[in-house]
Amino acid sequence: MTVAATxxxxxxxxxxxxxxxxxGLAILAGVVIGETPLPLPTVMATFANRIWDAGxxxxxxxxxIVWNYRLPRTLVAAACGAGLALSGVVLQSLVRNAxxxxxxxxxxxxxxxxxxxxxxxxxxxxxxxxxxxxxGGALLAFxxxxxLARAAGGGSATLVLAGIAGSQLFxxxxxxxxxxxxxAEQARGIMFWLLGNLSGVRWPDVTLALPAALAxxxxxxxxxxxxxxxxxxxxSAKALGVPVRRVQAVLIGxxxxxxxxxxxxxxxxxxxxLVVPHAxxxxxxxxxxxxxxxxxxxxxxxxxAADVVSRMLIAGQVVPIGVVTALVGAPGFxxxxxxxxxxx
Amino acid sequence: MRISVAQAGWRAGGRAIVADVTLEVAEGETFGLxxxxxxxxxxxxxxxxGLLPRAExxxxxxxxxxxxxxxxxxxxxxxxVEQQAETAEALTARDAVELGRTPWLSALAPFGPxxxxxxxxxxxxxxxxxxxxxxxxxxxxxxxxxxxxARALAQRPRILLLDEPTNHLDIHHQLSLLRLVSRLPVTVVxxxxxxxxxxACDRIGVMAEGRLAALGPPREVLTPERLAQIFRVGATRLQxxxxxxxxxxxxxxxxxxxxx
Ligand SMILES: Nc1ncnc2c1ncn2[C@@H]1O[C@H](COP(=O)(O)OP(=O)(O)OP(=O)(O)O)[C@@H](O)[C@H]1O
Ligand SMILES: [Mg+2]
Numbered sequence: 001m002t003v004a005a006t007x008x009x010x011x012x013x014x015x016x017x018x019x020x021x022x023x024g025l026a027i028l029a030g031v032v033i034g035e036t037p038l039p040l041p042t043v044m045a046t047f048a049n050r051i052w053d054a055g056x057x058x059x060x061x062x063x064x065i066v067w068n069y070r071l072p073r074t075l076v077a078a079a080c081g082a083g084l085a086l087s088g089v090v091l092q093s094l095v096r097n098a099x100x101x102x103x104x105x106x107x108x109x110x111x112x113x114x115x116x117x118x119x120x121x122x123x124x125x126x127x128x129x130x131x132x133x134x135x136g137g138a139l140l141a142f143x144x145x146x147x148l149a150r151a152a153g154g155g156s157a158t159l160v161l162a163g164i165a166g167s168q169l170f171x172x173x174x175x176x177x178x179x180x181x182x183x184a185e186q187a188r189g190i191m192f193w194l195l196g197n198l199s200g201v202r203w204p205d206v207t208l209a210l211p212a213a214l215a216x217x218x219x220x221x222x223x224x225x226x227x228x229x230x231x232x233x234x235x236s237a238k239a240l241g242v243p244v245r246r247v248q249a250v251l252i253g254x255x256x257x258x259x260x261x262x263x264x265x266x267x268x269x270x271x272x273x274l275v276v277p278h279a280x281x282x283x284x285x286x287x288x289x290x291x292x293x294x295x296x297x298x299x300x301x302x303x304x305a306a307d308v309v310s311r312m313l314i315a316g317q318v319v320p321i322g323v324v325t326a327l328v329g330a331p332g333f334x335x336x337x338x339x340x341x342x343x344x
Numbered sequence: 345m346r347i348s349v350a351q352a353g354w355r356a357g358g359r360a361i362v363a364d365v366t367l368e369v370a371e372g373e374t375f376g377l378x379x380x381x382x383x384x385x386x387x388x389x390x391x392x393x394g395l396l397p398r399a400e401x402x403x404x405x406x407x408x409x410x411x412x413x414x415x416x417x418x419x420x421x422x423x424x425v426e427q428q429a430e431t432a433e434a435l436t437a438r439d440a441v442e443l444g445r446t447p448w449l450s451a452l453a454p455f456g457p458x459x460x461x462x463x464x465x466x467x468x469x470x471x472x473x474x475x476x477x478x479x480x481x482x483x484x485x486x487x488x489x490x491x492x493x494a495r496a497l498a499q500r501p502r503i504l505l506l507d508e509p510t511n512h513l514d515i516h517h518q519l520s521l522l523r524l525v526s527r528l529p530v531t532v533v534x535x536x537x538x539x540x541x542x543x544a545c546d547r548i549g550v551m552a553e554g555r556l557a558a559l560g561p562p563r564e565v566l567t568p569e570r571l572a573q574i575f576r577v578g579a580t581r582l583q584x585x586x587x588x589x590x591x592x593x594x595x596x597x598x599x600x601x602x603x604x
Contacts, residue, residue: 241419241447286433
């Protein structure tokens with residue numbers, strides 16, 4: 001059964017609508033489900049009041065929870081999930097390694113170090129300052145990892161090894177900064193945030209996360225042909241007319257930026273960039289025209305779900321979301337390794 | 345389209361891999377590049393495709409310098425089939441050929457029915473239409489080679505650069521490929537190891553240690569003396585009584601009966 005047979009003559013349109021509906025439902029679920037479950041009518045009435053000034057009667061406390069806590073949190077989860085999944089898609093295509101993702105290549109670790117340095121040293125400060133610090137750290141980490149891989153003779157296996165070395169180095173630096181300068185309370189807060197945490201998310205975070213994810217999605221969509229052309233290597237991409245250097249700079253730039261923004265907002269969340277693209281590839285195939293939009297959607301829904309689970313897993317306590325993604329992601333990662341071995 | 349190379353060279357690891365190559369291939373000509381392993385054939389083809397950084401000399405297409413064209417414009421004129429190019433992605437045969445349309449497409453000019461027709465035609469030209477849906481990892485070496493060539497055809501280039509296009513191919517597909525490229529209305533430059541296949545080219549160039557050692561029509565270039573000197577083989581010219589074509593038969597120099 002082909003896509004066209006199921007959806008008639010305009011499959012892209014129908015699939016797009018289906019995707020948007022799925023995302024809408026996921027966001028709704030993310031708002032409804034929580035420690036205090038809020039009934040759907042309350043949630044809908046709050047949305048109507050806020051968006052169209054409908055003037056419906058809603059309990060102000062419940063309305064506050066819906067609008068000020070749950071909705072921004074769910075939107076940021078969606079943006080982070082999409083951003084991390086897209087980062088994985090980009091890195092896997094450009095470095096031609098199934099294991100490439102911002103977490104394994106040390107980019108997330110670098111972003112954490114940058115953000116922690118800004119938070120503790122207090123330079124800049126504020127949301128944008130944190131993100132800028134994270135961006136600087138992420139770029140530095142990627143540059144170091146790429147240089148190390150190159151010095152070690154190149155090849156995509158070397159890049160992953162260099163990424164592991166880079167992650168260790170930047171994680172150590174982060175610990176060093178914390179041990180040196182943070183108070184015990186600060187340290188506890190930072191450690192909790194490092195594992196991935198959406199508890200503190202408010203509207204200002206949304207205004208940073210959504211544009212970053214949307215910019216990433218648009219740039220990836222713009223470059224789907226170029227990413228396809230990398231399938232047979234950089235030489236071949238170049239021979240097919242792809243301006244390799246520019247595409248690498250733009251795509252790695254936006255990947256680093258997305259990772260930095262997401263890490264500075266919610267900490268470093270592993271496995272999304274690794275597992276989501278591979279799972280999506282199994283369903284829609286390796287071509288980026290389908291892979292990019294579906295990976296973004298699946299990443300968004302996956303992280304909303306992970307956030308809901310993190311709130312519900314232990315009553316009265318929030319499990320770090322990075323723990324939830326790792327609990328699902330590690331077995332997924334194992335499956336990828338096994339599949340790779342089977343490949344001829 | 346005419347392609348000319350002037351004093352082209354490329355260095356790597358402190359060594360000249362290709363040095364001082366000057367040649368011009370005319371519109372529609374089929375040009376063979378021969379030479380021992382490591383003599384610089386693949387490097388010269390990459391130079392002609394404008395793929396090598398820090399290249400010396402100049403490559404021109406119809407008199408226009410390649411460096412002024414930009415990658416996309418170059419890829420619309422010149423297609424290169426490399427000696428080996430592999431992928432770990434779960435692409436189908438058809439996906440691989442569709443990549444050839446890359447320089448003609450953009451986010452605003454997506455893949456359309458005209459592109460589909462060109463891809464169909466390219467798949468048919470190399471006899472792979474019936475396997476369009478097969479996974480890359482399940483294909484044989486020769487099938488992959490034919491798809492690379494189909495990808496280059498789908499690029500609709502004016503100049504086709506082929507690096508050992510016939511290796512991996514069975515004898516039927518070798519002959520049909522050579523017939524296909526000689527009939528294409530494009531300029532073809534191909535590196536070949538089979539000197540009898542080189543005999544069918546309009547002209548050939550002989551590479552030796554990075555330099556162009558000889559250039560001209562095959563019968564003039566492939567003399568027994570030159571074959572002995574460059575390829576270290578003895579050669580006898582034979583005539584096929586069916587069509588008077590010249591064939592070469594080779595033997596190890598060591599095995600020659602010593603004369604005199
Ligand atoms: N990037 C590189 N760095 C160092 N040396 C290189 C590089 N590329 C090619 N060479 C060397 O240049 C020489 C010519 O290589 P090239 O691939 O052009 O030869 P070739 O004539 O195509 O050989 P073959 O018949 O085996 O395909 C070889 O000795 C090779 O080792
Ligand atoms: Mg070669």
